[in-house]
Amino acid sequence: MKLRKVTAASAAVLALSLAATACGSDKKDDDASSSSSGGSGKVKIGIKFDQPGAGLKKPDGSFAGFDVDVARYVAKELGYQPNQIDFVETKSADRESALARGDVKFIVATYSITDARKAKVDFAGPYLLAHQDLLVKADSDISKGTDLNGKKLCSVTGSTSAQNVQKSIAPKANLREYSSYSECLSGLQSGAVDALTTDDDILAGYAAQDQYKGKFKLAGLKLSNENYGIGVKKGDTATVDKINKALEKMVSDGSWQKAVTANFGPANYKNEPAPKIGAIVK
Missing domain, CATH: 3.40.190.10 (Periplasmic binding protein-like II)
Structure with a gap:
C-alpha cells in the first residue's frame, strides 16, 4: 500500500509538471505569433491620403487607389487580413522619418527610388514606372x-x-x-x-x-522616369524579400494590371509594363 501511495503521488506530480510545461509552451507560441504580426496582430502601412487614383481617404473613411490596392495585396501575402491593416497618412517630407521611427512597417506612396533615399531606407520593387x-x-x-x-x-x-x-x-x-x-x-x-x-x-x-x-x-511626353518602390526601414532585408515575392505574384496572377486599369483607366493612362524587381530605369 505504501508503494502504491508513493507511485500515485509521483504520477500526480508528473501530471502537474506536464500541464505546466504545456501551458508554458502555449504562451511561447502565442508570444511568437504576436511578435510576427507586429505585437498587436495589425500592420501599419504608410500611404498618401490626398492623391486620387493612387492613395485617397474617402469621405466615408474608406481608402482607394492603386497604391492602396498594392499595399493590400502585399499585406495579404505577408499574412494579414484586411481588418488587420491600419493605413497611416505619410506625407512626402516625413516618409524616411516614419520608417526610422517605426511608425509604419512599409510605405506605398508614389515613392520614387533615388540614390539619396536609398541611403536612408531600403526599397522593394519597383512596382510602377511612371513619368x-x-x-x-x-x-x-x-x-x-x-x-x-x-x-x-x-x-x-x-x-x-x-x-x-x-x-x-x-x-x-x-x-x-x-x-x-x-x-x-x-x-x-x-x-x-x-x-x-x-x-x-x-x-x-x-x-x-x-x-x-x-x-x-x-500629353504623353515622358519627361522623366519615376521608379516607384515600397519603402522599408533600413536593414530590414527580410521584409524587402517578402514584399518582392508578393509583387512578383501580383504581376503574374493579373492583379497588378487589374489595379492599374481600375484606378487610371478612365483617363486613358498608357502605363508601362510592370517593371522587373530591382530594374531601375534611369
Whole structure:
C-alpha cells in the first residue's frame, strides 16, 4: 500500500509538471505569433491620403487607389487580413522619418527610388514606372513640351516639376504655383492655366475622377522616369524579400494590371509594363 501511495503521488506530480510545461509552451507560441504580426496582430502601412487614383481617404473613411490596392495585396501575402491593416497618412517630407521611427512597417506612396533615399531606407520593387507628364484639356493643341512657351503651366508650391519643364524644355512657360493639385485642376478646367505637370499616374488619377472624366488628357511626353518602390526601414532585408515575392505574384496572377486599369483607366493612362524587381530605369 505504501508503494502504491508513493507511485500515485509521483504520477500526480508528473501530471502537474506536464500541464505546466504545456501551458508554458502555449504562451511561447502565442508570444511568437504576436511578435510576427507586429505585437498587436495589425500592420501599419504608410500611404498618401490626398492623391486620387493612387492613395485617397474617402469621405466615408474608406481608402482607394492603386497604391492602396498594392499595399493590400502585399499585406495579404505577408499574412494579414484586411481588418488587420491600419493605413497611416505619410506625407512626402516625413516618409524616411516614419520608417526610422517605426511608425509604419512599409510605405506605398508614389515613392520614387533615388540614390539619396536609398541611403536612408531600403526599397522593394519597383512596382510602377511612371513619368513626369502634362495634363491638358481634352481639346488642347499642346502635344509637345515646346508648345508650353508662352502658356501658363501649373504645379504645386515647392514642386520642381514645373521648374524642370521651364529649365529644360519651355523656357518661356509662365509658371503658376498653387497649394494643391486640386486647385491646379480647377484652374485648368476654368482656363486660368493651360497645363498641369507632375507624375503621369498622379495626373491620371485626378483626371479619372467622376467629375472630370473626358475633360482632360495626358500629353504623353515622358519627361522623366519615376521608379516607384515600397519603402522599408533600413536593414530590414527580410521584409524587402517578402514584399518582392508578393509583387512578383501580383504581376503574374493579373492583379497588378487589374489595379492599374481600375484606378487610371478612365483617363486613358498608357502605363508601362510592370517593371522587373530591382530594374531601375534611369
